[in-house]
Amino acid sequence: MSTTLEQLRTGQLAGAQRLSLSCGLTSFPPEIFDLADTLEILDLTGNALSSLPDDLPRLHKLRIVFCSNNLFTSLPAVLGNCPELSMIGFKANQIREVPAQALPPKLRWLTLTDNVIESLPDELGDCRYLQKLMLAGNRLQSLPASLARCTQLELLRISANRLPSLPAWLQELPRLSWLACAGNPFNEAREAAALDTAGMEHIDWQRLQLGQQLGEGASGVISQATLDGQPVAVKVFKGAMTSDGLPRSEMAACVSAGNHASLIPILGTVSAHPQGSLALVMPLIDAAYVNLAGPPSLASCTRDIYGDEVRFSQPQLLGIAHGVASAAGQLHAHGIVHGDLYAHNILHHPDGRCLLGDFGAASLFAPEAPIAAVLQAIEVRAFGVLLAELLARCDASAPELQQLASACLQEQLLLRPRFDHIASSLAAIRAA
Template structure:
């Protein structure tokens, strides 16, 4: 992170990346001295309300973040920034998006946690848009023009005021990751009953990780007769990029037991205001994340450590386990919404554990058309996972060509050509035994 003083003193001359967070209430004019070099600008956590009319002078700017500011209107000038591909205005006060503010070159638009009630029809002109984050707004409907965004792969519309998912939306050919919990939709979800325990019954130890919805700690029960080590996820309590923590909890409860889903042991009360957390089994230390989250460059695709490889045994073990999880969840009317390698934990034998229900949503299984489309959306995500697995293996592994055919079916633009998870599971089992 740089400082305003450095900028004013000319110490940042020629910079390609700038991040300044100092409670600014006006745009620093000195930044215009970097119009020939600046590619990444982050002015998050300030008090900005507007951008200058000549902001489009930043001809090389590709990434602009202005989260946690005070904008009430999405700046129209951004629609004239030809090279700008990634824009983030999370946690502002935006109520209006002008029709001319969205450039067709946009790939990733983050508008989480604002007060937006409608999207402009011009969003349909964003043919390169891959990732759209709209959780925590006031949307009551989606414009039909969104269907023209043929590259859209990931959509977050949780925690809004939607009453249904349009058929044109759930049948979009590129969509692979969808989160829509926390809306006014009918669902038939019913979670299992779990004992509720007080957080005071545990001693929190080391931090294991932190995600959008909460923080995970290693913990030990203070009961001298039962000092098993567990993992406790403490929800942050506010809307996240995926939705409400309460919906994550309810969907996790409804997921039930599966050998490849991280086991939920109990629900814990955090305070007298009803905030909750999850007590989960502690994952053995020899497990590791299969992949790493997408970067700004890859947008919707995971990345992997250089030189990381899988054996055919590991590939089949992971693919079969994840197909089984997919079948298990959709039989219960749950779309996970975040089926990614970076959410998959594996060991050297390929044993697989899966969790993180932050983007999970429930749906009415009695609506057969909706159930079909939502499962095929998740199957596309599985197709990308299988593509990742194949890229990490040698092309001479057993049944490589057949696995490529299965991958291609899962990634088909035509949802009706994609198999269901039970069909995928059957095919993988046959290929593995052949």
């Protein structure tokens, strides 16, 4: 029995708006209903639950439910009866079935990553507020065409499924900006070829001396290291499914990206790792580079969080925007969509230089395929969001940049500018 559960049972949590219990629960503690008038966020991740009570809607203020890493085989239908519920997370269960009745009317964010789902109900298209849909690591062979009606959808994760192709209706989603679709049958051959023919130096693990950990993300751990006496950084992939997809897909994109001033170079791949893990060696980044923003919060859903004090001069803004647009243009030319073009994945230097990183959501595509123009246009909208965020934090008047942002954000995908045009426009503004 965890301390938190004891606190719940003795009434010490009266009036709580958020409750987190991870203590091997096999049934729903009835004492949770004592918080019915205040509870908004319920996190039951990391237990052994397989059902929720039929009277869950008694928690009438409940907005968010997390039940990841449990034993559910079906998304509980009772969720659909919770009037204020907008965010549902059931990652890494054993879910096979998603009943239409489980979809609440205000659903905004649905995470069903790493389950065994083979199909989704057509009624998912009726979720008119849906902004974020995370389905990586399932067994989906198709997606309901009704999703074309979800015109608020901005982020879609469908990597590591069994999709033979991407649906044509993606171009009907006017706000879709962040798409991860790697590790499906339609791009597995390209990923395998990238990993086999990367032409990268293979660096024996024994040549590396690991130092302090620099950071950890969903897909891997980055550590400082030395290679033959020279300082480097090493990313060791965890090998497990992430919300974005498979680490091997990320590595395939990384080694295919090529050299660019606004991309972190890859010095080589690691061979003979003691656990057989995939790993990359990169240069050590100057400590003057910092993250442009923080990742989205539960409240912001799909929007990054900037510090209140963050401001950009126009030269800084132009340096960041041009660097990102130019890098993204190179990725597209190499048949890669970044999939997560966000400020929180950009490191920037005070002088305006920047580095686009984190390829966890990146996907390979055939540049000559008809869907390529759609994938590129989706990513251009992500850039439009970024540019608008930078402009909102810049005091200089910039009508040309406002016009460019609007062009990137327009609802008709195929009328958006391509990154080569965006980069050349930004270069011209910088030179003026």
